[in-house]
Amino acid sequence: xxxxxxxxxxxxxxxxxxxxxxxxxxxxxxxxxxxxxxxxxxxxxxxxxxxxxxxxxxxxxxxxxxxxxxxxxxxxxxxxxxxxxxxxxxxxxxxxxxxxxxxxxxxxxxxxxxxxxxxxxxxxxxxxxxxxxxxxxxxxxxxxxxxxxxxxxxxxxxxxxxxxxxxxxxxxxxxxxxxxxxxxxxxxxxxxxxxxxxxxxxxxxxxxxxxxxxxxxxxxxxxxxxxxxxxxxxxxxxxxxxxxxxxxxxxxxxxxxxxxxxxxxxxxxxxxxxxxxxxxxxxxxxxxxxxxxxxxxxxxxxxxxxxxxxxxxxxxxxxxxxxxxxxxxxxxxxxxxxxxxxxxxxxxxxxxxxxxxxxxxxxxxxxxxxxxxxxxxxxxxxxxxxxxxxxxxxxxxxxxxxxxxxxxxxxxxxxxxxxxxxxxxxx
Ligand code: UD1
Numbered sequence: 001x002x003x004x005x006x007x008x009x010x011x012x013x014x015x016x017x018x019x020x021x022x023x024x025x026x027x028x029x030x031x032x033x034x035x036x037x038x039x040x041x042x043x044x045x046x047x048x049x050x051x052x053x054x055x056x057x058x059x060x061x062x063x064x065x066x067x068x069x070x071x072x073x074x075x076x077x078x079x080x081x082x083x084x085x086x087x088x089x090x091x092x093x094x095x096x097x098x099x100x101x102x103x104x105x106x107x108x109x110x111x112x113x114x115x116x117x118x119x120x121x122x123x124x125x126x127x128x129x130x131x132x133x134x135x136x137x138x139x140x141x142x143x144x145x146x147x148x149x150x151x152x153x154x155x156x157x158x159x160x161x162x163x164x165x166x167x168x169x170x171x172x173x174x175x176x177x178x179x180x181x182x183x184x185x186x187x188x189x190x191x192x193x194x195x196x197x198x199x200x201x202x203x204x205x206x207x208x209x210x211x212x213x214x215x216x217x218x219x220x221x222x223x224x225x226x227x228x229x230x231x232x233x234x235x236x237x238x239x240x241x242x243x244x245x246x247x248x249x250x251x252x253x254x255x256x257x258x259x260x261x262x263x264x265x266x267x268x269x270x271x272x273x274x275x276x277x278x279x280x281x282x283x284x285x286x287x288x289x290x291x292x293x294x295x296x297x298x299x300x301x302x303x304x305x306x307x308x309x310x311x312x313x314x315x316x317x318x319x320x321x322x323x324x325x326x327x328x329x330x331x332x333x334x335x336x337x338x339x340x341x342x343x344x345x346x347x348x349x350x351x352x353x354x355x356x357x358x359x360x361x362x363x364x365x366x367x368x369x370x371x372x373x374x375x376x377x378x379x380x381x382x383x384x385x386x387x388x389x390x391x392x393x394x395x396x397x398x399x400x401x402x403x404x405x406x407x408x409x410x411x412x413x414x415x416x417x418x419x420x421x422x423x424x425x426x427x
Contacts, residue, residue, distance in 0.1 A: 004398045004412060006389035007421040008371055011294065012256030014418035016247045018263045019045040019409050020237030024199035026101040027176045028206050028237060029053045032062055032081035033108035034180060035210060037232030042078045044237055048405045052099045060105060061086030082232075086113065093119035093150060099406070103131055106154060107177035110143055111184035115155045120147065133174040137165045141178070141185055162187030162226055170195045170307040175222070176203055182224035183212040191222040197308040198267050202238040209233035241267040242314045243408065244289070246383055248272070249318045250415065251291040252280045252298065253325055253391040258418055263289040270311040274319065277301045278326060300328030300365060305336050317343045317384035324352035325391050326365035333360040343381035346374040350388050350396065371396040379407045386411070390420055397425075
């Protein structure tokens, strides 16, 4: 298994290109199942999760054509997806286990073919993460659900019927599944307490391009009038706000100075506010977002994760790595996932002073973190260890980096280009 070795203590200085959002690309790819015409996605990131989704869709009858890299060879790809009739409407255990977002084929398969078999995801490192909400809300559209042999067998023999769905809490995946199902349902569907994450808006806009009738995009109430069929479209995947945030923090944690190309500050306002309070200067320029933390003594800031537009749970681990290096204390509260402090024991091994009380972690900044061998447990936890390693004295080795490859494209190259001493050790 590959490891990443970092010799820390160098301020980052340079430019980083930010790619298309993984969490937008996955549902957009699944949406290609809704039509037999080609859906062309540009700015698709090159990541392990995207390959997993491509494998799953191939099983479900989707033919994919790579239209080549973008001119600079780095920042994204153009891929065409065309869903021919699928004999196999299954998302098998092997793929769902590897990537929970596989469950996003449920809504479109049901809408297009009236049936789907999707493995139950089971547990994962950051909590139980059930799919009960996806199933309950699809049932309101007339879907019959049976659980058998570890699989969800969902059927809509008489087609999907529009309905009002009130989500009891915000779920990104359930909102996306319902949006895709409702696009081809008979009549109007109203989704209340819908997720407002920018990736949901990106999906809704792509569905509009395919001919869907959707109102209320980016608001908590989505109104979808079902149409008889959808057509192909071309869509640019929205920029990755979590990759953006990760490099904002990489710059801050090393007290560096970096330009983030293609980044959009409006998608990451809660994090920018917290970083501004901590003492980092972030400005939007014509060339991108400029982050300046040179010679700063940063202070501790409290944050609490919340659905968008609140502070993202996917930035919590990275923010903790930064808070570990400030001159103050910070309380970080996780409200979205239980068990999402898996990075804490590893950060402590690097000298961080963190105490967890229930859903909150108290982080007291230390003068210096020190390099250590550490173990990645999930995607965002592993990148937080990389960030801590960039700031630490000495050498850090992060093991099990396959988690990183699920969500960060060429991470070590992008950091090395800004002067980090980082390398991948292959075994
Ligand atoms: C998506 C993101 C993930 C991010 C998360 C929250 C993708 C591919 N992944 O995941 O990176 O961390 O949003 O912003 O976009 N829940 C249930 N029952 C359900 C569905 C969810 O109890 O049926 C719970 C989850 O366990 C979690 C909370 O609801 O505690 C929010 O999860 P959800 O928004 O659904 O996350 P995902 O869509 O899986």
